[in-house]
Amino acid sequence: xxxxxxxxxxxxPALLGGARxxxxxxxxxxxxxxxxxxxxxLMRAYGGRFLSALAFTYIELIRGTPIVVQxxxxxxxxxxxxxxxxxxxxxxxxxxxxxxxxxxAEIVRGSFLSxxxxxxxxxxxxxxxxxxxxxxxxxxxxxxxxxxxxGNQFIVSLKDTSLFIVxxxxxxxxxxxxxxxxxxxxxxxxxxxxxLYLLMTGTxxxxxxxxxxxxxxx
Amino acid sequence: xxxxxxxxxxxTFGTVVVLQEVDLSIEAGEVVVLVxxxxxxxxxxxxxxxxxxxxxxxxxxxxxxxVRAGRSQIRAxxxxxxxxxxxxxxxxxxxxxxxxxxxxxxxxxxxxAEALAQAQALLAKVGLAERGHHYPxxxxxxxxxxxxxxxxxxxxxxxxxxxxxxxxxxxxLRHEVLQVMKSLAxxxxxxxxxxxxxxxxxxxxxxxxxMEDGKISVDGDPASxxxxxxxxxxxxxxxxxx
Ligand SMILES: Nc1ncnc2c1ncn2[C@@H]1O[C@H](COP(=O)(O)OP(=O)(O)OP(=O)(O)O)[C@@H](O)[C@H]1O
Ligand SMILES: [Mg+2]
Numbered sequence: 001x002x003x004x005x006x007x008x009x010x011x012x013p014a015l016l017g018g019a020r021x022x023x024x025x026x027x028x029x030x031x032x033x034x035x036x037x038x039x040x041x042l043m044r045a046y047g048g049r050f051l052s053a054l055a056f057t058y059i060e061l062i063r064g065t066p067i068v069v070q071x072x073x074x075x076x077x078x079x080x081x082x083x084x085x086x087x088x089x090x091x092x093x094x095x096x097x098x099x100x101x102x103x104x105a106e107i108v109r110g111s112f113l114s115x116x117x118x119x120x121x122x123x124x125x126x127x128x129x130x131x132x133x134x135x136x137x138x139x140x141x142x143x144x145x146x147x148x149x150x151g152n153q154f155i156v157s158l159k160d161t162s163l164f165i166v167x168x169x170x171x172x173x174x175x176x177x178x179x180x181x182x183x184x185x186x187x188x189x190x191x192x193x194x195x196l197y198l199l200m201t202g203t204x205x206x207x208x209x210x211x212x213x214x215x216x217x218x
Numbered sequence: 219x220x221x222x223x224x225x226x227x228x229x230t231f232g233t234v235v236v237l238q239e240v241d242l243s244i245e246a247g248e249v250v251v252l253v254x255x256x257x258x259x260x261x262x263x264x265x266x267x268x269x270x271x272x273x274x275x276x277x278x279x280x281x282x283x284x285v286r287a288g289r290s291q292i293r294a295x296x297x298x299x300x301x302x303x304x305x306x307x308x309x310x311x312x313x314x315x316x317x318x319x320x321x322x323x324x325x326x327x328x329x330x331a332e333a334l335a336q337a338q339a340l341l342a343k344v345g346l347a348e349r350g351h352h353y354p355x356x357x358x359x360x361x362x363x364x365x366x367x368x369x370x371x372x373x374x375x376x377x378x379x380x381x382x383x384x385x386x387x388x389x390x391l392r393h394e395v396l397q398v399m400k401s402l403a404x405x406x407x408x409x410x411x412x413x414x415x416x417x418x419x420x421x422x423x424x425x426x427x428x429m430e431d432g433k434i435s436v437d438g439d440p441a442s443x444x445x446x447x448x449x450x451x452x453x454x455x456x457x458x459x460x
Contacts, residue, residue: 122307127297127325140311
């Protein structure tokens with residue numbers, strides 16, 4: 001068969017629209033996921049028995065179930081259980097926040113605990129409260145160690161948005177699916193979709209590389 | 219009134235008793251050299267004075283505050299008892315100058331300009347006026363330890379605790395650190411120093427304490443104890459470190 005470039009040209013506006021939603025879900029999801037992950041990770045590492053157990057339960061619940069099940073739960077089960085009605089976009093963003101949050105929590109916990117305990121002691125020994133030790137001393141060292149695993153998680157989450165096809169969010173994969181259903185040009189459409197994903201993950205990787213280079217690893 | 223007063227201080231880790239009803243009073247201006255075999259509880263004693271380790275029995279008063287008081291009291295104790303570690307523990311993301319300025323800024327509430335000026339003066343005092351912009355990884359061990367001393371001094375403590383400050387250093391770098399400690403003692407700083415440097419103990423120390431199995435077994439004048447150790451175990455210990 002012939003690779004028909006005109007198919008791609010025609011599909012471009014719709015695909016770009018889908019890609020825009022993918023980026024939006026990813027950005028909101030990761031911003032929220034970072035916030036949730038920092039809180040849950042610090043609870044795991046430094047919270048008392050209760051806070052740590054709470055965070056542990058959340059992390060294990062999320063890591064132990066597929067993200068498709070999580071988003072289906074948010075979209076279809078929550079309205080039944082709690083009378084909370086959400087639109088597909090909100091469900092998609094929430095799913096990324098909750099899902100990435102759990103993995104990021106483990107990254108945060110691991111990198112904070114990997115910092116040599118002498119630094120914490122040096123901070124405490126001069127009379128700092130624990131929150132200042134975490135914020136000014138351990139945090140900046142831990143943060144540098146987080147960048148590579150965080151980058152990994154960002155890419156995973158970006159690609160996970162394609163699974164939200166199951167609740168009908170018009171993100172990139174869904175757009176590709178719809179166009180293909182109309183014109184049956186599988187090769188052109190899925191090639192274009194794949195390239196758009198590569199462009200997005202490539203940009204992410206580039207940003208992370210630059211951030212990593214700018215910071216001296218400690 | 220003693221600056222540091224331990225009354226029957228007991229410290230345990232699980233079932234292991236590390237400090238056994240230790241009694242000790244230290245007055246302002248004393249330079250106490252603490253020696254003893256590995257595992258005798260020297261580090262633990264220092265860490266209890268700084269409240270890094272909670273005590274299990276007895277009482278420990280530093281500058282009229284008990285380590286058994288609440289959190290803010292404990293922070294007050296720590297500000298008065300500067301600590302210098304064997305492994306330096308400088309903050310790696312900060313330059314030497316930032317390390318030293320950190321305490322005044324975040325513990326004593328000094329302004330930025332004031333903290334940096336103080337820090338620069340302290341670096342000059344430990345002979346590192348030109349090294350302020352270097353990161354810890356760019357300094358030798360001896361230089362790092364001198365920055366660590368300056369960092370502890372910056373908080374303006376009444377008492378300095380040193381836990382084997384020269385043990386991680388090559389012999390040729392020890393001298394510069396000991397020299398800084400000596401001039402600190404000459405200025406009248408109260409110090410408790412865990413060390414194997416017997417020359418330092420003899421020259422600078424005003425008091426020598428020998429610990430064994432979580433107890434103080436010898437406590438006296440360094441010069442006379444070192445030239446004529448009448449305790450059998452201390453004599454054996456000194457033969458090992460020489
Ligand atoms: N955090 C801890 N948990 C359990 N046991 C500990 C802990 N810290 C110290 N110990 C134990 O307490 C005892 C005294 O330790 P400490 O570090 O005070 O000895 P030290 O006199 O400083 O020895 P060294 O000369 O080797 O530094 C040792 O038996 C040690 O194993
Ligand atoms: Mg020790």
